[in-house]
Amino acid sequence: MSSFKSAATSFLGTAVLLTAVAVPALAAPAATSPAKPVAPAVQVQKPQAQGVVITPKTILSETKEHAIKVNVPVISGLEDKAFQAQLNAALLKQAQDAIAETKQGAKENAADAKKYGYDLRPYALDISYEVQSTGKLVSFSVQTYVYTGGAHGMTDVTYYTIANQPKAKQLTLGELFQPGYNYRTILNQLIKQQIKEVNAKEGYEVYSFESIADNQSFSFEKGNLVIHFSQYEIAPYAAGMPSFTISAHRFQNLLKPEIAALLK
Missing domain, CATH: 3.90.640.20 (Heat-shock cognate protein, ATPase)
Structure with a gap:
């Protein structure tokens, strides 16, 4: 997921403030795969900042090689429309890059499984988000769970908090x-x-x-x-x-x- 992480890091350097929490939603399928982590109540809308709404853009893909479940947060209602557009574009691109990387890795994995005769363990990608807002801060987290074989998958959470003002400001x-x-x-x-x-x-x-x-x-x-x-x-x-x-x-x-x- 190096490309996904680098894209997220690049965007955060110019646009957003980190914040919030999340939990894994999808693990690798098949009986020989590690147990699934507890699924969260993803996308259940919590009280949000005044006038701001965060809704999911869902992307699903499942084959014998991979299982992909993606819910990208789409933000609307920010005062700074340019910031909002930049943020939404970056979140979507990060998800699309992760999907492309997972599909490519899964395809190569399936080819190796056939070539070397080992059991195919499908790759898995789950992207979800959770919303938490406080006052004029629009806060949410984006969680990415990836399984590419082995004992367990890996989870990464990126935290965002946006000051909902006419000019959005990056904070550390x-x-x-x-x-x-x-x-x-x-x-x-x-x-x-x-x-x-x-x-x-x-x-x-x-x-x-x-x-x-x-x-x-x-x-x-x-x-x-x-x-x-x-x-x-x-x-x-x-x-x-x-x-x-x-x-x-x-x-x-x-x-x-x-x-x-x-x-x-």
């Missing part, structure tokens, strides 16, 4: 906070405290964490700040995609006034 985690605050140190300490509590409860070191990154994924949920990590980023595969919730009272006074206003 650091841009949320007032100058003069070492937000990374503050957030690191709060995350490490939670990790310490988890490790004590489990009786072993669950996570390997030192510091959040400059481009760390995050979301706002029910007024709280949630820091998200991808698979393998700070823990083994079995730990999934860890997230840590920072209570609102821990960071509200550190926010820039304009960011605090967007959250109301």
